[in-house]
Amino acid sequence: MERHQESLQAKQRTLLQQLDSLDQEREELQVSLGEAEEDRAQLQERLQESREQHGQQQLFCATQELLDALQQEKLGLQQAVSELQEKVSGLEEQARELQERERLLVFFPELHIPTEAQLESTGSLTEDMRRQLQANSIRIRVLEQENARLGAALGKVKAAAQEGVLKVRMHQPGRAGATGRGPRWFTSAPFGVRSRQQGPGSLGCPGWSGPTHRDLLGQGAQGWCPAPHHQPHCGCCTAVTGTRARGRGL
Incomplete structure (x- = not known):
């Protein structure tokens, strides 16, 4: 009987030692689990930051490409505007030349119109x-x-x-x-x-x-004589062209 009790007590002590060992191991596992949770949280945070940086980088690249395209379009538009301004300047100059030519043709038709082109x-x-x-x-x-x-x-x-x-x-x-x-x-x-x-x-x-x-x-003013007594054949009011303007068509 005493041996049986001693055997039971020995088994109980062994079980208690195993229980203490298991409790200690559980505590160590809990500590490891906490550290793993912290590492996991840090990894998730880093992953989120990496995703945000990647998204910002993609957005920056897209924005840069858009800016480059807009810059190219701006340069093209500026070149087109410059060409249009040159064309407009040329057309304005041609218009002024044509107006002056028209005016001279009215005043001096025989000087500026070829003979073969008159009254065809x-x-x-x-x-x-x-x-x-x-x-x-x-x-x-x-x-x-x-x-x-x-x-x-x-x-x-x-x-x-x-x-x-x-x-x-x-x-x-x-x-x-x-x-x-x-x-x-x-x-x-x-x-x-x-x-x-x-x-x-x-x-x-x-x-x-x-x-x-x-x-x-100003130059080219015609058809007006300031003299008090105008002489019709003195040549003061008409250009001396060698021939009189006969009102020919333009």
Whole structure:
């Protein structure tokens, strides 16, 4: 009986030792499990950061590609705009040249139109009349523009005369500087030309001194003579071209 109890006690001690060993092993496993959980959490965090960095890198690459494409498109548009500006400048220059040519053709048709191109008949009376009507309309339009320009210049001259910048006076026959061919005009030459009395020859018309009407109104001004007594055949109001403009079609 005592042996049996001793045997049981020995078994109990052995079981208790095993239980203590198992408890210690359990505690160690729990510690290892906690460390593994921490490592797992860190790995998940690193994975998330890596994914975010990868996504940002992809977004950056896509944004950079888009910026490069937009830059190329911008350069192409700038080049196209430059080409269009050059074309527009060329067309504007051509338009100015054509307007000037049109104006000169109206004033001096025989100087600028070849002989073979003047009044060519189409064989149809109505077509010839239509072309002549078109040419006359162009002449009228250009002359109206010239009249408007001359009117503006005349207004400036009158304003200058009222302000005392331009002084015009007439000398009657019998006074100093007068001739028997009519009154003479004098000007204080406000356009930088020293005033002096001129005889016939400045414009081919007697009685004008000072700046010519071309000086006052600009080059190419025609159809206006400032002389008090205009002589129709002196050549002051028309260009000396060798032939008279006969109103030919454009």
